[in-house]
Amino acid sequence: MSSSLYRLGRAMARGRWKVIGAWLALLALSGGLAFGLSGAFSSTFEIPGTESQQGLDELAQRFPEMGGTAGQLVFVTTDGQDVEAHRAQIETVMDEAGQVESVAAAPSPFDELSPGTRTPDGDALIGNVQMSGGMGSFPEGSIDELSRIAAESSTDGLEVHLGGQILQSAEMPMGISEVIGILAALIILAVTFRAVLPAVIPIVSAIVGVGVAMLSVMALSAGVEIPSVTISLGAMLGLAVGIDYSLFILSRHRDQLSGGMEVEESIGEATATSGSAVIFAGMTVIIALLGLFVTRIPFITIMGVTAAATVAISVVVALTLLPALMGLLGERLRPRRVRRLMAENGGVLPAPADGEKPKKPFGTTWVRAVTKIPALTIVLVIVVLGALALPIKDLRLGLPDLGTERPDTEARQTYDLIAEKFGAGYNGPLLITADIINSTDPLGVVGELEDRVAALPGVQEIQLATPNRGADLAVVVVIPTGSQTDESTADLVRTLREDAPAWEKDLAISDMRVTGSTAVAIDISALLSQALLPFSLLVVGLSLILLMIVFRSIWVPIKASLGYLLSVGVAFGVVAMIFEYGWGNAALNIHVVGPVIAFMPIMCMGILFGLAMDYEVFLVSRMREEYVHTGDARGSIERGFTGSAPVVVAAALIMFSVFASFVPTGTYMLQPIAIALAVGVFVDAFVVRMTLVPAVLALLGDRAWWLPAWLDRLLPTMDVEGEGLKAVLEHRSWTAQHGRAAVRLEDVRAPLAGGGEIGPLTGSIAPGTLLVARSDDDPARSAFLDLVSGRLAPLTGILAVHDRLAPDDLSAIQSRAHRIGAGEDVTARLQQIAARGRSGQLIVIEDVGDLAHAVTVTDGGIGAQLEELLEGGATIITGSRAAAALGATQTEQHVIDALPDPSRHIALRLERAGDAQDSTEQDHASQGSTAVSAEGAHA
Known part of the structure; x- marks a missing residue:
């Protein structure tokens, strides 16, 4: 993967203007669709199949007068008289309300058939207003008109207030939060980079990603019912991960520029190394969010899918737009001190002066302190985090009603008035x-x-x-x-x-159902609570598997998963303190004490899982890399921590700032999520990953990196640390020294069908060569042909086919290799290949006899076509069952004779490992053959 990312980063930097233009065009297209389609978000929460939803559906069908959205006009006397004294005025108000568009019914509260509700002392009266359709389905002007009627009808003796479900807003809850989060991130980035220009780049790339994602969601809302909170949740998550993912890559690029690396090369290497970790981090968040399918709740699934899509776009932006921006700014991203030194020394960074002491790495003192007595650190962390998580037992879940609106809104004031005058139950019948x-x-x-x-x-x-x-x-x-x-x-x-x-049974009735908005909220909360355990098992199980693949360890994944659960527990515990106990409510501009939004736990668990694994990978992968190179378990913790801690600190602070900025101005639905994510990220990064993790690894020592051999064989390999990049850079260096090769092999061994190995194979094949691989051992010959055509991965060594390295680029090798099976029409296939272009092609013909037959059939005419292909840079490799090392068979000689330039022919003898007598012996006797040089192939 890292080799592909390396090429991607360099390509994006070279084509920077095209890449930037493409993203701006996509942003404009998304904006045009969003505003052109004029979609609307939903503030209703439905779960098809539940008893409450079935009841609502039945009401809409069989009792439409009660199936729409309910509103209330509350009349309160202020002159000490009974509401009966204001009957004429009240009936006039209800008549006017009944004339408003989309109002299905607004009967007089004095009507005997549908009387309104009065207080015992007669100073207040509720009149019901029934809208046709659900929330968001009627024109916006209808609610404004009802509000106007209520306001203009209020007099000195009678107040009129509008309330009820119709006031639940479906507008996008966007505001100053995003600006605050961006400014906080900009400050942190400027401090981290000690410069403003590089600090702006992650902000710009994140805004573009969030803009494309959110505008696309707005466009989709025209045809799909999307909850209104989705847009704020997506913006919050997209900004956080977008800035962080760009930070990881940009910080590596800046470090490399500080070391004197050339700009485009640095962009490629930064994209290959940090980009690999970004892909893994994004994948974990995406998989966890898509795991919300286990809830089987449509609106939760939609929220998960849109959030996952936002994260996916953020990853793509970090891998494409960010390298383009880095390429655009070029040398301006290199620190000024380094630029000055390089300018004074002919463009080369001089070596540090003798005796110059390097600065003490960031975090060295901290990691030494937490690993000095690791058992004590572990106990302290668990006790403190466990205590903070205890309030989770009091956390209650629910759905928003008008009592969760801000106190200065008309909806909340009417809600409080009804609760005061009539009782709390009148707000949720x-x-x-x-x-x-x-x-x-x-x-x-x-x-x-x-x-x-x-x-x-x-x-x-x-x-x-x-x-x-x-x-x-x-x-x-x-x-x-x-x-x-x-x-x-x-x-x-x-x-x-x-x-x-x-x-x-007693009343001879059937299908009795309890429904209404209150019952819907209860059903949704119950279903979400039931889904929490299977979702938790899915997330924890997933983390164990993914981390085992990355770190090739048993204990590291277990430790990481348990740490994640501690972070989640503290996040939910703090939410309970604020929303259930009311601690710090006023300071955080929160006006609700009671249950939090029902989908908060499951949504936050999915998001925090990905972010926790993100920090785990960036910290521990450096430690593992050090351990693999040195075998020093204790020293690898310190060196890995100090190497990666600065960027993790900056990333965590940015995440915390973005999430926390949504708390003061957020809605009831968003505030507990923002608090949980802010607390979860802070605790996970600074307490779990940067305190608990080093202590646990220090306590385990070498055992931390143990994985059973049988499990190691079962698990796939994931190049998160950019190991594949080393092979790419080594091959570039080899190519610069020896020239381009169509095929390069360096100590390559490969398995044979039925057992055994072929190899080691070392050498290279120049473009424009016809190679005949000779062996009467069918498995050995087939294995070689499979290797060079990308159908078989080598066990060891370096295999490069036109600069594509196995096993990372097997798919690319396959796409460039044309395989002509035994018995196929060679002439027709070669004509097809020639028509598509010859440069860089590799043609593998399984049987040289088929090629010889084509020569015979065309009376030698195919020779000119072969020469044309070889002259254009194509390479042809074919197999021969000949056992002799020297001398071409008659069939092979027939092909050689057809070549206008027989010197293009090379023969290679293949034998199983351990069977070869003279692995360098080549065919000198056959006409037109050439000996293989140091860059040639031998077995």
């Missing part, structure tokens, strides 16, 4: 539906059902009990004693559902 089609006395059945419901604990009153117009569906509107988020209300819902089967 329950609806009970029952099929009464088999009843001979619909009114009597509804009355009996009303009596039974009213007798239950937790019921304040029955607001309405009536059959629909067809007398086949009963609806009972229940006012609970508690609010939507009170435990007493949840208990009432459970009691009603438990009693439903017996009531259905």
Whole structure:
């Protein structure tokens, strides 16, 4: 992977203007679609198949008067009179409300058939307003018109307030948060780089990525129902990871420039090394977010998919746009001191002066302190984090109602007014539906059902009990004693559902369901709670597997996963302190004490998983690299930590700042998520990864890097540390010294079908060569042909085919190699290859006999085509069953004779490892053959 990223980074730097132009065009296209389609976000939460949703669907179909979105006009007298004294004024207001577009019904609260609710002393009255359709489906002007009517109808003796579900906003909750987060990130980056210009680059790339992602989501909202919180969640996550991913690559580039490396080469190497880790980090976040499918909740899945897409775009931006920007700025990103020194020394950075003491690396004192007595560090960290996680036991989940709006909003003020005058239950009534089609006395059945419901604990009153117009569906509107988020209300819902089967039998009714917004919230919270355990197992299990692949260790993944759980526990514990206990509420501009948004735990677990693995990889991969090179377990911890700690500190501070900036100006849905992510990132980076991890590794010593051999063989190899780049750079150096080669082999060994090996193979084949690989050992010959055509990965050594290295670039080798199987029409295939272009092509013909047959059939005419291909830089490799090392067979000689330039022919004898008598022996006897030089191939 790193070799491909190296080439990608250099290509993006060379084509910088095209890359930048492409991203700007994509940004403009996304913006045009977003504003052209004029999509709208949803503030409703639905789970198809739940009892509450089935009840709502049934109401919409069989009792449409109660199936839309409910609103309330609350009338409060201020002159000491009963509301009856203002009857005419109230009825006029309701009449005006009924004329507003999309208002299905606004009956007079004095109507005997649908009376409004009065307070016991008669100083307040609720009039119901029913909108047609769900929230967000009616024109924006309708709500504005109702607000205007309420405001203009208020007099000295009567106040009119608009409230209810219709005021729940579906607007994008965007604001100053993004600006604050960006400014904080800019300051941290400027301090990290000690310069403003490089600090701006990650900000610009992150903004472009977030812009494309969010504008695309806005465009999709025209055809897909997307929750309104998605846009803020995506912006928050996209800014954080976008800045951090760019920081990882840019910091490596700056370090290399400080060491005197050439700009384009540095961009390629930075993209290959840090870019590999960025891809891994992005993959972990994406996989975890896509894992939200396990909830089987549509709106959660959509939020997970859009967040994952945002992260994916951030990764692509970091690997394409960022190298282009670095290439555009070129030498200006090199520190001034280094630029000055290089200018004074002919463009070369001079070696440090003798006796010059290097600066003490960042974090050395800290890592030495936490690893001095590792057991004590581990115990202290676990005790402190465990104590902070304890409040998680009191964390309650729910969905937003108007009581979560800010106190200065009309919706919240009316909500509080209703709770004060009528009781908290009036803000979240329950609806009970029952099929009464088999009843001979619909009114009597509804009355009996009303009596039974009213007798239950937790019921304040029955607001309405009536059959629909067809007398086949009963609806009972229940006012609970508690609010939507009170435990007493949840208990009432459970009691009603438990009693439903017996009531259905006694009253000869069927399909009794408890629904309404309160029941929907309870059902969603319950389903999310149930999904939390399987999702946690998925995330932890995934982290174990991924980290075993990366670090080739058992204990490192276990330690990383347990540390992740500690970070999550502390994050949720702090959220409980703030939202359940009310600690620091006012300072954080939070106006809610009570349950947090139901999807907060599962969403934060997915995001924190990826971020935790991000820091784990950047810190521990350096330690593992040091251990592999030195075998010094203790020293590798210190050297790896000091080498990677500065960038991890900066990345964590940026993440924390971005997430924390969304708290003061965020909504109820976003604030607990932002707090959990900010606390989780801070704890995971500074306490778990930079304190607990070094201590655990120091305690384990060499055992930290142990992996059973059988498991090592099963796990795939993932080049997160950029190891493959070393082979790419070595091959570039070899090419500069020896020239380009179509195929290069350096101590290559490969497995044979049925057992055994071929090799070691060392040498090279120049472009424009016809090589005949001779062996009467079919597996050995096939293995060689498979190697050079990218169908077989070498066991050891270096295999390069036109600058593509195996095993990292096997797919690229395959795409450049044309394989002509035994018995195929060689003439037709060569004509096809020639038509597509010859430069850099590798043609592998399994049987030289097929090539000889083509020569015979065309009466030697194919010789000119072969020469044309070879002259154009193509390389042809074919297999021969000849056993002799010297002298061409008649079949092979027939092909050689057809070549206008027989010197292009080379023969190679292949034998199994251990069988060769003279591995350098070549065919000098055959006409037109040439001996293989030091750059030639031999086996």
